Amino acid sequence: MKILILGAGKMGSFFCDVLSSDHEVAIFDIDPDRLKFTFGCYRFSSMDEVRDFEPQLVINAATVKYTIPAFEAVLPYIPQQCILSDIASVKTGLPEFYAKCGRPFASSHPMFGPTFASLSNLANENAIIITEGDHLGRIFFRDLYSRLGLHIEEYSFDEHDTTIAYSLSIPFASTLVFGAVMKHQSAPGTTFKRHMAIAKGLMSEDDYLLQEILFNPNTPRQLEQIRERLAELQTIVTARDAAGMKEFLDKVRENLK
DSSP states (O other), rough: EEEEEOOOSSSHHHHHHTTTTTTTEEOSSSSSGGGGGGGGGGGOOHHHHHHHHOSSSSEEOOOOOHHHHHHHHHHHGTTOOOEEOOOOSTTTTHHHHHHHHHOOEEEEEEEHHHEEEEETTTTTTTTEEEEEEOOOHHHHHHHHHTTTTTTEEEEEEHHHHHHHHIIIIIIHHHHHHHHHHOOOOOSOOOOOOHHHHHHHHHTTTTTHHHHHTTTTTTHHHHHHHHHHHHHHHHHHEEETTTHHHHHHEEEEEEEEO
């Protein structure tokens, strides 16, 4: 298959490496310098090259802020039957875009970011494939993610957004609060250093990505749950309620099973 990847960042380069041995792959980026780090593929920096390539599948690996603009830029240069696909962690606006453009599409979300995951060992990672979209496109990504050893779930766009509000909004918000109250430690303990590493990793992400994940309509309820549990813990600690603390810790251990 002739595959065009939009964006030569970490995820774009990762997909290029994974796919180039079995497919004819080209990668496009508006910054030619980023193409220096891609191998085993065609390197495009102009849309005329894209037109001549005539891809059968486009994988949009642009950052979430530019996912839809990247699609809009490439549409005039690809065949009508070319399957559009995104790997965005935030699907805001994508269902409407796909419906409007009238092209076959396949949307998925590899649940491993380059910040925290080891892209060379994905055995314990997950991927979501959106149930709406082109049948052959979904089969392609199911086969790809299966070969990578990922656990795969299939969700609708709405179910995906609900899941992301839980699986990303809670840890993101908790980490942001940790960072907001943190003070420099001259001799930090192991637990503190681990939290610090997570916080620094999170803050290396794109601000727009963090904003859009936290602005998910399902996020406020998740934040409310954090506030409720924190208020409960504060009451227990203030009262030095040993029985209450034991019950609280038992609930946490049960949740973590």
